[in-house]
Amino acid sequence: MSGPKVVRIVTREEILAICEGHLRRLEKAIARWEQQAARIGELNASEQTATYARRDQLRRLIDSDQLRELQTLVPIEIEFLQRDLAQREERAVQGATEQRQWQRRLRENAATLLKALQGKEAPAALLEQLQNLADGQGSDHAESILAQGFAALSATPVESSLSEAQQQLARRLQTDTAPQTLAQWCADHEQREARLLDIDRHIAHLQTLDSSASAQPCLAKLALIEGEHRTLQRNLLLDSLVLELAAATRASSERRARLAQLQDLAAEVETLLGEAAEALLNQVQQCAADDLHRISELIEHCTALIAEHLQRHAALARRQAVLEGLSSLGYEVREGMATAWTDKGRVVLRKTATPGYGVEVGGSADNGRLQVRAVALTANHDSQRDQDIETIWCGEFQRLQALLAAQGDDLSIEKVLAVGAVPLKEVVLDEVLPQHDVRQLRTL
Secondary structure, three states: OOOOEEEEEEOHHHHHHHHHHHHHHHHHHHHHHHHHHHHOOOOOHHHHHHHHHHHHHHHHHHHOOOHHHHHHHHHHHHHHHHHHHHHHHHHHHHHHHHHHHHHHHHHHHHHHHHHHOOOOOOOHHHHHHHHHHHOOOOOOOHHHHHHHHHHHHHOOOOOOOOOHHHHHHHHHHHHHOOOOOHHHHHHHHOOOOHHHHHHHHHHHHHHHHHOHHHHHHHHHHHHHHHOOOOHHHHHHHHHHHHHHHHHHHHHHHHHHHHHHHHHHHHHHHHHHHHHHHHHHHHHHHHOOOOOHHHHHHHHHHHHHHHHHHHHHHHHHHHHHHHHHHHHHOOEOOEOOHHHHHHHHOEEEEEEOOOOOEEEEEEOOOOOOEEEEEEEEOOOOOOHHHHHHHHHHHHHHHHHHHHHHHHOOOEEEEEEEOOOOOOOOEEOOOOOOOOEOOHHHOOOO
């Protein structure tokens, strides 16, 4: 048996609201995963189908009342989608990096062949094609052009100034030595520069995951550096460009992450508040993608608005749940009691079967913690009768717990005093509130 209690209530409505929030965030995660993966060419129909199937399976957890499982599994799925998208983006960036390196090797090999063919007999058309490759003009037949240039280099005739015996010896030596392939020649003449690899990787990151425009200033600087023949100056410029690109890549990643967070929060605000949040949603739409300070401000605003909305609705659901439960136990619940509870911080209910006594429920309900106790409604009351009332209330509280549990709510005791530990509190019941059945106020 027990007297005054501090209890915590968690209603089915707020659990459902949490689950619905998880599902909304899952939908946004899927949409972002799908859109970005398709944009970078890393998505196929079978992967989409599998993702939709997992989403539908998680949705069905609400129908089967597996709410705890949903709260566990949906965040896991969202985290999986984020990791999977990061891996797809990394593959796309790696592919773009390799493409840039391939193009660089084409330019370098073409330039090296042109230099090697100087003063040698080679078709003018071939030399022009090699020059175009060296200048960065792509061609579908680039490999074939390089092969022709290498063949022209390898086919240089033995000089006629040599004697017949010397020419025969030269031919014999060429026959005895295994000829060098184009791949071997390219490998021997490849310029290995670690900084250029870093530069290519950063530029590929910006072009693939951000935009071509974001990489354009650095591309212009790189073109100037590649034309610089002074070794010391070239090295200084390369070092500077690597640092600049690394900073740009970090800023791009942070900007994309924060913008995605804001878009997710704005979508949730629109779902929960609709037209009431129109002004805030307009600010989100007008926010520049590169204004990190403003994005952070809007993230804080959206987060606070969502928390306030959910807290307000959860508190209302808790009050209604307790009042409905007490009404089911025979206590008189009057219209406006939920509002009075909000305004005054407490509400007192009486019961015909126990005249002169009632139950006081207090607390803000915003954090789920409430105080409940039996009270005397008149100054004239007997201490022995007071203890009997507290004992009766103890049994009714257990019934209240069972009633709430049957509809998916949870009412647990955090702190309790023994029956008779403190004198019964005396309160005056507000008679101005007309009686009203609150069981119709609460919806699922």
